Amino acid sequence: MPTAVPDTRTRILDLAEQLLLTRGFNAFSYQHIARELGVKPAAIHYHYPTKEDLGTAIIGRQRRRLGKWRGLPRLTELSPVAQLDALLEVYLTHLRQEQRVCLFGSLAADFRTLPEPMQRELRLFNRELTAWLAEVLTAGRTAGALVFRGEPVAKAAQVLTTLAGALQVARVHDEHQFYLIFDQLRSELLPE
Amino acid sequence: MPTAVPDTRTRILDLAEQLLLTRGFNAFSYQHIARELGVKPAAIHYHYPTKEDLGTAIIGRQRRRLGKWRGLPRLTELSPVAQLDALLEVYLTHLRQEQRVCLFGSLAADFRTLPEPMQRELRLFNRELTAWLAEVLTAGRTAGALVFRGEPVAKAAQVLTTLAGALQVARVHDEHQFYLIFDQLRSELLPE
DNA sequence: GTCTATAGTTTGATAGAC
């Protein structure tokens, strides 16, 4: 593991991620990043040779983040409801940051135009996230703290899909529409 | 009302809509349409001067379709549950047509890069659809045929969001994932 | 090791041919 990541590499990745989540993969270019960094577009290619490399790196980093996050004692020690709320907090944070959608919601519509490595990485990311949520839902239902019908995996997929969609709705309309869906979702999971 | 729409105009609109729903707005070009029609890209500009015009026309047509559909006696005479199923059938049709997402799900991620007329038209489309579904849900709950918590408008927004998201999930993973979410959603709306 | 000059495509759009 490198002790000191070259700062420019990380700055590029941060900017690219921001652009991806606010504009979409096919609507940002190396020029956008270069201008912000005060550098020529070609300079970006030194750090990330192709846009495919850049896109794959963004998803890969989020996958690694998710992997670490899942394992944090500060998270795993929480009750299932609190773990669910920790997840919901992530989506609220996205909403507050210039109406970002989530990674999945940003890439799904353009999916068929994405390079294959990006497709593969996104599938893995979503699968891992769904699996984690399914575990939380299972534990929550067993403890009587969460209520829902059917299989935990199906419910997990539904919840994540709704959250991704809710961020998209917020972008098209406004925050209020997001909270409407968000509160509806949460209230249905908690016992009356 | 024109009795005979010039065929080329409609063919262009059909192709553009297909491309929009399968690739996304920023990932299709006049060249895609022109090649399919056996004509030069510039020819498209005669019928739709700018891409903004073309995009707005696609959404406008779907709005008009929705307006007519809502008013069809064959639909309005149905029970609320049957009306809901008629809506769900639309999403199933999208799924079967080369993994198309719905109009909203296609444009939401790219929303901030869209010309304003397209943004306005999409907001109207989504508002009208949500209002209609809210009415159906209200009638269904009154009749005891549908069950859900909270306000019908909130539930309507949640349902549409989930459906839009489910089509995106199908694209990233497969049909099975769509049906998982779809069945979960439907079963939660029907009395046990 | 890091960046710039530059190339080769593709884009959306205009002017003008038929």
Add this chain to the structure above:
DNA sequence: GTCTATCAAACTATAGAC
């Protein structure tokens, strides 16, 4: 009225300067 030749700008990417 319909389409083509052509353009200017933006795109991703390579080769080479410092």
